[in-house]
Amino acid sequence: MTDFILRLTKEEPSCPKPTPQYSFAVVVKLSVRMVDFLFDDIFTIEKVDPDGKKFDKVSRIVAQSEKRGVSLILDVNTEIYPMHEKDKFLMVLSPTLNWSGAPVAGKQGQVEQKSLADKFDYIMHGLLYKMSTEKGKSEYSKEGVKVEVYASFGGLQMMLKGDPTNCTKFKIDQNMFLLIRKLI
Numbered sequence: 001m002t003d004f005i006l007r008l009t010k011e012e013p014s015c016p017k018p019t020p021q022y023s024f025a026v027v028v029k030l031s032v033r034m035v036d037f038l039f040d041d042i043f044t045i046e047k048v049d050p051d052g053k054k055f056d057k058v059s060r061i062v063a064q065s066e067k068r069g070v071s072l073i074l075d076v077n078t079e080i081y082p083m084h085e086k087d088k089f090l091m092v093l094s095p096t097l098n099w100s101g102a103p104v105a106g107k108q109g110q111v112e113q114k115s116l117a118d119k120f121d122y123i124m125h126g127l128l129y130k131m132s133t134e135k136g137k138s139e140y141s142k143e144g145v146k147v148e149v150y151a152s153f154g155g156l157q158m159m160l161k162g163d164p165t166n167c168t169k170f171k172i173d174q175n176m177f178l179l180i181r182k183l184i
Contacts, residue, residue, distance in 0.1 A: 035116065038093040038169045038176060039160070041065040042183065043072055045087045058156065059083065070162030074178075077156065081122040081180070088183040092120070093176050120179035126153030128174040133164070153178060 043063035050062055057079040063072045072091070076083055083089070096104050097115040117123055130150040147167040149160040158178065160167070 035094055035096055035099055036169075038095060038174075039166065040090070040092040041067050041070060042088060042090050045083060045085050045089075048083065048085055063089075065162075068162055068166045070160060070166055072161075073157075073159040075153075075156035075158070076122070076180075083182075090120075090181045090183060092116070092179045094179060095174070095176055097123075097177055116177070116179060120181045122180040124153035124156065124178045126151050126156075126158070126176060126178065128170055128172060128176060131167070131170060131172060134161075151176065151178070 043065050045061050045063045047062040049059050051060070053059065057077055058075050059078040061072075061074050061076055061083055063074070064070075065072065094116060097117050098104060098113075099115065128149060128151045130148075132148045132150075134146045134148060135144055145164060146161055147164045149158075149167055149170050151158045151160075
């Protein structure tokens with residue numbers, strides 16, 4: 001929260017007459033803090049269940065991002081959120097669901113507020129449990145180094161692989177929300 005103070009006094013040239021009624025202070029409070037996403041990009045699904053279907057209600061998708069050249073492998077509960085090859089979707093990884101960036105609190109005694117969840121169709125909460133680097137030839141990185149980020153969302157796995165500059169906000173044992181919205 002940032003305070004900006006504007007003071008108009010009786011010596012102010014814009015006041016017609018120097019009287020006490022023209023002496024006041026206005027305090028304007030602006031909330032400048034907003035949620036800072038860990039990662040966001042638009043993905044196109046290249047394959048669904050490339051190694052065959054292993055579970056009835058879950059599919060593993062392989063997708064490629066548009067902006068950052070990041071590859072994604074993600075387990076999705078396709079019984080409640082079907083996904084198909086060539087589908088485009090926006091994926092956001094966020095530390096919170098609150099627009100203000102404040103941590104998510106318990107539901108007891110809270111008034112229902114607008115949140116990031118209102119803008120997305122599929123949401124999971126999970127934990128980043130592993131990060132590793134891989135050296136190799138890459139068109140996205142000068143040295144050919146790629147970072148792999150692994151997270152688990154109640155047993156549904158995610159692996160994000162890309163340039164290290166796209167993965168600077170990640171930390172091991174970090175809680176996060178994965179939010180998805182399909183694009184037409």
